[in-house]
Amino acid sequence: MIIDDHVHVHEWSFQKGDREFEVDYVVELMDEWDIDLSIIMDSLAYIGLDQRASNDYTREAVAAYPDRLLGFANIKPPQGIAACRDEMARTIGDWGFRGIKLHPQVDRYPVNDRALVHPVIELAISYDVPVWVHTGHQPNATPTLMGALARDFPQAKLIIGHMGSGMFYDAMCMAKRYPNLYIDISLQGGHAFGAACEEVGPHKLIYGSDSPYANPGSMKRIIEESSLSERDKALVLGENIARLLHLVPVTAS
């Protein structure tokens, strides 16, 4: 099963009339690139829409394609733990969303912030869902700070989004160091992917595209054309995230 762990939908596009972010188009892209399942999140939460409205739209999109899409909830720790607790109860508890996404850069908090983030991670642990974190910007959204979070919460399932972007080596060092830290490889290139396979191992790498910002085929092709074994490609392309989401039985990796 091919799973794309990072896809966006919007109720309206950044450019009016552009259907790039409509859910129908997202699924067309999935068909074009033979992707079975995508994890989606609405990203308008990051340009002003509140987390509830944003997650409402994700729910609508999932409802339109329940066999193809899984929802992750946008959670904004600066809105306070009460609001986050309510939103996680609504999205994960009531609707069946399978994880949460944090964007520490846009929402402006260090991702290892004890007061803001630690209570949210505790909630994620209690729901047994992964936490997908945008990384690639200092000072708040970095792989090194994700390492501190993984150290403090060894039970949490944490995903370093975009492999740290320009901080890809830091992401590798952290994922290698902490067993509960995984790497989403969206928006990376061949060098970073190859180095991560060597340093961290394919059992901790997760295919993601950041579609429709990026074409889902570009990263998928890098994996498919890599020198990894077919077994390892399958891990990266779907089985690793499936294991975190309990979509497949847990097996030793």
Place this chain on the structure above:
Amino acid sequence: MAAAAPPEHVSRGSDGALRRNSDQAKWTDTSVCFGHPEYPAHAETGPLLRAMDAAGIDQAWVFGYRAVATHDFAAANASVRTLVAQHPDRLVPIGLVNPFHAFPAVENLLDEGFKSIKILTGWGNWLTIGNVRRVVVPITQALQRRSLHVSIALEGNIPVTGGSTFLPLIVREACPDACIVLDHCWLPSAWEDYLALAEDDRNLWFTLHSLPQALLTRVVRELGLARIVLGSWLPETDPDLVYAQLQRAAGIGDGLASVLRDNAARVLQGLPPRHATPTDKDTT
């Protein structure tokens, strides 16, 4: 418009130069550029020593920064060797090498009395994670064998490709007992990462430099003075003002100078910070 008043601990002499008020507060500057290509007026011995005197610097660790413009590391090191021979009581030689052709240059420099090698992470030296293992780790091991420290010059004003912490992490992984100094930590946005790194590696030394005052104060509070040395990268910045900023952050007046001297002396011996973990090789 009237000129801004100098900080309390300095005064302006009749020649207009700033001079420290207290003779007691002599400190060690662990990063001083010699032959800086962008500051030709400071590329001579006279201006360097005058700047040291004006800032209260008793001892400066000097490296041949001209190499970043020429990649002629041998000539840059030779200029440092000559300089230090003239003022061995004031100057400590630090070597620079092309990391991809580091040997036998490293051993030769150490044989000649150079006290460390500074790794420049930019300037055309793309230190991939593999290259760190291939080139920085062996240099660190060579230094460690002689009880010397390795100095890793990080961000400068731009991020290092690949991140802020992987380089010391990889070196530490390979050399658990090495004396590692992170230098050139200039990028304020990288300090969240450095502080997280510092929390995990209690034996890391940090070279501080000018930072936004609030951030510097937080850094000093979280690191503790025992892990800090000061490096101005003279002539890129005025060392006296860097010192004043750190003094304000530390809040201990002229006592800071002796702390910096003591810390620098430990680094020169390849020792960890005093307050580090019980597994330290030195528990004094």
